[in-house]
Amino acid sequence: MGTTAPDLFVAIDRTRPRGLRVQIEDGLRAAIRSGRLAAGAVLPSTRALAADLGVTRKVVVEAYDQLAAEGYLMARRGSGTVVNRAAPRIAVAAGPVRDDVEIDFRPGRPDLSLFPRTAWARATRTALGALPHADLADDDRRGLAVLRRALAEYLGRVRNVEADPDQIVVCSGFGHAFDLAAAALKGLRFAVEDPGYPGPRARLASYDAVPVDADGLDVDALARTGARAVVVTPAHQSPTGVVLSAARRSALIAWAHAVDGYVIEDDYDAEYRYDRRPVGALHGLAPDRVIHCGTTAKTLASGVRLGWAVLPPALLDAALARRAVTDGSTSTVLQATFAAFLAAGDLDRHLRRVRRVYRARRDALVAAIRCEIPEAEPRGVAAGLNVLLALPDGSDELAVARRALDVGVRVYPLAPFRVTSASGPGLVLGYGTVDPGRAARGVRLLAEAIGGVRTPSPARGA
Numbered sequence: 001m002g003t004t005a006p007d008l009f010v011a012i013d014r015t016r017p018r019g020l021r022v023q024i025e026d027g028l029r030a031a032i033r034s035g036r037l038a039a040g041a042v043l044p045s046t047r048a049l050a051a052d053l054g055v056t057r058k059v060v061v062e063a064y065d066q067l068a069a070e071g072y073l074m075a076r077r078g079s080g081t082v083v084n085r086a087a088p089r090i091a092v093a094a095g096p097v098r099d100d101v102e103i104d105f106r107p108g109r110p111d112l113s114l115f116p117r118t119a120w121a122r123a124t125r126t127a128l129g130a131l132p133h134a135d136l137a138d139d140d141r142r143g144l145a146v147l148r149r150a151l152a153e154y155l156g157r158v159r160n161v162e163a164d165p166d167q168i169v170v171c172s173g174f175g176h177a178f179d180l181a182a183a184a185l186k187g188l189r190f191a192v193e194d195p196g197y198p199g200p201r202a203r204l205a206s207y208d209a210v211p212v213d214a215d216g217l218d219v220d221a222l223a224r225t226g227a228r229a230v231v232v233t234p235a236h237q238s239p240t241g242v243v244l245s246a247a248r249r250s251a252l253i254a255w256a257h258a259v260d261g262y263v264i265e266d267d268y269d270a271e272y273r274y275d276r277r278p279v280g281a282l283h284g285l286a287p288d289r290v291i292h293c294g295t296t297a298k299t300l301a302s303g304v305r306l307g308w309a310v311l312p313p314a315l316l317d318a319a320l321a322r323r324a325v326t327d328g329s330t331s332t333v334l335q336a337t338f339a340a341f342l343a344a345g346d347l348d349r350h351l352r353r354v355r356r357v358y359r360a361r362r363d364a365l366v367a368a369i370r371c372e373i374p375e376a377e378p379r380g381v382a383a384g385l386n387v388l389l390a391l392p393d394g395s396d397e398l399a400v401a402r403r404a405l406d407v408g409v410r411v412y413p414l415a416p417f418r419v420t421s422a423s424g425p426g427l428v429l430g431y432g433t434v435d436p437g438r439a440a441r442g443v444r445l446l447a448e449a450i451g452g453v454r455t456p457s458p459a460r461g462a
């Protein structure tokens with residue numbers, strides 16, 4: 001291995017059903033996304049990595065080719081294969097800080113300046129005043145009873161989830177809820193949405209990818225995989241923004257019964273629906289087959305670190321056993337505060353306020369797109385904090401993102417959400433922090449970038 005090539009650790013498991021090429025791809029993709037392989041890092045030659053892993057060179061060549069097609073890697077004449085500087089890592093993670101970015105369409109981020117500080121401070125005082133000494137201990141791994149009762153009321157009223165407080169586990173967010181659910185479902189084959197939120201995939205050793213269309217997850221395709229567990233975003237699919245249709249909801253529940261399987265419902269941003277009341281959670285159709293997971297990452301802030309899982313009783317012990325050997329439990333002071341915040345009606349009040357703000361921001365973004373980039377299509381229902389902007393077939397989403405960055409706008413390619421190459425080129429544009437005036441300017445600049453990629457200027461030699 002050359003001196004500049006990193007000593008690369010890629011785990012492969014010959015007993016796993018996923019092929020070696022796919023495992024190498026997954027390993028490298030995860031290393032790039034997490035930053036373990038930095039932008040510009042030189043990869044070992046295909047020959048060296050093949051020898052290291054004890055696989056044929058063809059397998060490594062194919063894995064490198066696939067990752068190059070996805071924009072993670074670049075072949076450099078004379079210096080081998082390197083990690084692309086515009087690798088899709090930038091799409092979900094914060095990415096390298098650039099001071100010259102004027103407008104950042106970062107997906108999934110609420111406007112943190114709208115955090116209800118006054119109400120939260122009031123809830124903290126109320127909670128500390130009322131918290132029994134005993135609740136300063138973390139004896140119940142499910143969380144404080146007072147919060148589980150408040151959540152049961154909130155979820156029943158807002159999401160049509162009928163949950164016994166005894167079945168609710170308070171945790172630090174959706175990702176944590178997923179970890180606990182996955183531990184309870186250990187041994188089951190998993191399926192994920194394609195395209196879909198990468199969080200669960202990063203936590204699974206293997207999975208099947210199931211396509212999403214205008215009605216949401218393709219349940220017939222799911223049934224063909226042989227999986228017995230699936231993670232879905234039924235209220236507002238991430239990132240396409242479609243809603244799982246009524247027929248597909250029934251089919252999904254019928255599938256779960258038929259295979260003796262489970263559905264993990266990621267209800268991450270269901271509170272944000274701007275054109276009508278949100279559809280009720282899937283959980284209501286089959287509480288014994290659905291693990292309903294929620295988070296405060298979108299309604300309040302991801303740094304609050306609070307979420308929940310509503311588990312069928314049969315899975316509760318296994319999830320809690322996992323918790324016992326991982327983080328133990330969630331801060332009871334934080335839980336008591338959130339319970340007081342919910343009980344005072346402050347989450348409802350906050351949501352009423354911010355929904356109006358986000359609705360105006362979404363409308364402005366979509367209107368600007370229709371005017372400035374008519375050849376691209378904003379997809380998804382009026383909900384959440386992102387719009388999927390489908391680019392014309394043949395567009396190079398990574399080149400667009402790169403060019404946009406040059407003119408001061410950060411946009412996020414669809415690549416990290418894709419499992420297979422089935423979905424066409426697109427950008428996931430978050431508008432949570434972009435006010436209408438900046439959305440209009442950002443889209444004008446983005447239109448310029450798209451035009452620039454279509455007709456590269458000879459001066460740039462692009």
Ligand SMILES: Cc1ncc(COP(=O)(O)O)c(C=O)c1O
Nearest residue numbers: 108173174175197238268295297
């Ligand atoms: C689809 C989806 N699910 C869940 C989450 C939030 O997860 P967590 O609560 O682990 O921050 C996000 C955040 O970006 C998301 O986009």
